Amino acid sequence: MAFALKGVAYVTGAGSGIGQFAAYSLAKQGVRQFALLDRNPSTATITELKKRYPDVSIKEIELDVSNEGAINDSVEQTVKEFGRIDYALNNAGIGGALETTDKIELSDFQRILTVNTTGVWLCQRAQIRQMLKQEKRSDSERSYRGSIVNTASMYGFIGPSLNVPSTAYTTSKHAVIGLTRADAIAFAPKGIKINALCPGYVATPLVMSSMSAGSVMDNERIKVPAQRVANMDEIGDCVAFLHSEASSYMIGAALVADGGFTIQ
Template identity: 30%
Template sequence: MSTGTSKDALDKLGAPGTGVVVTGGASGIGRATALALAEVGRPVSLWDLAGDAAAEVAAECAKRYGVTTHHAAVDVADRDALARAAGEAVDALSTVGGLVHSAGMVRPDQTDALGTDTWDTVLTVNLRAQVDAVQALLPALRASGPGAAIVGIASIEALIGEGSIPSYVASKHGLLGLVRSLAHRFGPEGIRVNAVCPGYVETPMMAMPLTIDGYRERLEARTPMRRLAQPEDIARAVRFLLSNEASFISGVPLTVDGGVTAAGGQ
């Protein structure tokens, strides 16, 4: 088991040495992203509603890769909680030069998909929280030096539509607009902003639907590569966008879906 990362590995992956905050870091894509970043020597701060689980992932990152870590139980819908966690993360990691907003939710509802409560909750977590997290961490990102970058976890639903989850689809479309706007706004300061649009990923969010008879097979049939993504597939794309190898990439959605949208979802 590795207890550290060589300088050659860091140089190869173009990893800045600054810390990265990962919301939703206790499971799924967030957890995989934290581990992928720790693998190349980046300190990580994990924010999640599940504080104990975030602590476990932080400990795993530290044990496997010898990086500095921080964790906090955070409701990303709570602006004050985000501000407190930002201060703690900067104190713990010394510098924060990256943010990954992986916290997210979907609320399928065939009977009340346009209900106010559904919309307010989903858009707050998936979209507004990224704005609030950026606001809370902006001084640290500005102070971190070259290589500061932000990545939002969107979805292929940011590129297409799905009638059963309009709030989720709207939040992810909105995230792409936010990414483009922030890339324009912060580009002159050297802060890059991008999004990753995953396809069908085997995460805890997908655990229940995947128990439905035939559902996995239908998703695999729609994917030209004939498998579901693993969280690590998405995490490596996020790590790339946060690295110096992506130093002139900003304002773009990077689709990681095994060819689903290229094939029109057929």
């Protein structure tokens, strides 16, 4: 299904994984102006985008999402370069140690929440402030001043498996869904669409490197009704859908793409 996306995309965590493939999916649907943000270089993403879509324009920005000033500056840089932000994906995040509450240190718990929750809030705040200044791209009732998607997780709905004691990560992703819903209510009347994406296990390089037979991740894969982990482009396509007019009546939704894991 073609979504015919037009405008400017701002993607955090764009150097690899979901952010990388979300950029590919957005470009496939028509986006040609990108701000790609990551703590590490987004070289692979940029190279592939330019190979597939030679007319694409890209601004690469180094960004630590725990840095409030850097976030505000990155939004300003994007607007200076492209004039506006139409599609924001707040995807940068970390997994952290697989520890239960009795074993995790306060500093580790706070670090995960700082990146996964506060970082999303800081990015979303800067994006909302910009989107409130810009008009809708068309007069259609399906059009918005801007669309924001926050990467949460299926662990934003459920507790972790006994053999995956990701207490801090799970806490942070529950919070992302709450943040998404609260701001979606506040800003939908003002023309800003905000939703969350909740992936299950995805075939990122890190996951696949730990998928040996009998490993923790292999045992988790077996629990998935679809009997596999998601391909990264499948999750990228979900991002494009949430930004498109096909999802224009979805406000504060938490779209689960987990192969059926959470419905068991």
